[in-house]
Amino acid sequence: MDTFFKVFAIIFTLLFGYAIVVQFNDPDALKWILIYAVAAVASVLFLLKKLKPFVYFSCTLFFLVLFVAYWPETYEGVQLNHGMKTVNIEEGRESLGSLIAAIIMLVYGLRTRFVNKKN
Template identity: 50%
Template sequence: MKNLFKYLSLIFTLLFIWAAYVQYNDPDALLWYAIYGVAAAASLFFYLGKLNFTGAIILSGIYFVGTFILWPDKFEGVTIGNGDIVNIERGRESLGLLIVAMVMLIYALRLRLANKSKV
């Protein structure tokens, strides 16, 4: 089970790097580079055994707060052409933050369970 989480964290490291890369044409690309870059670094730290529970839970909380701040007033999906482009873009951004928040929460829970099993 330990190896499963290690390999998943390596996969998420690559996915978050890819998510940062595809932000190159976004008007606020530097912000999203930082958001996904921190997520990629945290995933790499988890893989290397350097991420602690507190760091993972703080990151999860920050990403959850970001999800709720960016959530559009009216969620219209993520497909362009199905509604107001601003709502769709905010919906996409908030869902991206939600994915990161959930991954960080899974890391935190895994770290907590791993620490309890050592006691």
């Protein structure tokens, strides 16, 4: 099972890295680059077994707050292949990206907690 979580963390490190790269044309690029950098660094540190569960659970809470804060007034989808037509689409993308990061941080936290419990 350890191999599964290593591969899982590598995949999400790469996905969060990709999310950083595609932020460069965003109006608030620096903010989202830093936000996804937190997720990418947490993924690397999960691979290296350097963080305690509390840190991952804190990150989960952080990303859940972002999810709620950026949820658009009117959800219009994310329409990945049509650019940003409205602010609602952009906020929908940001919100759902935050939810994905929250779920991944929760997985890391739970895995770290249960592995630490066994040792």
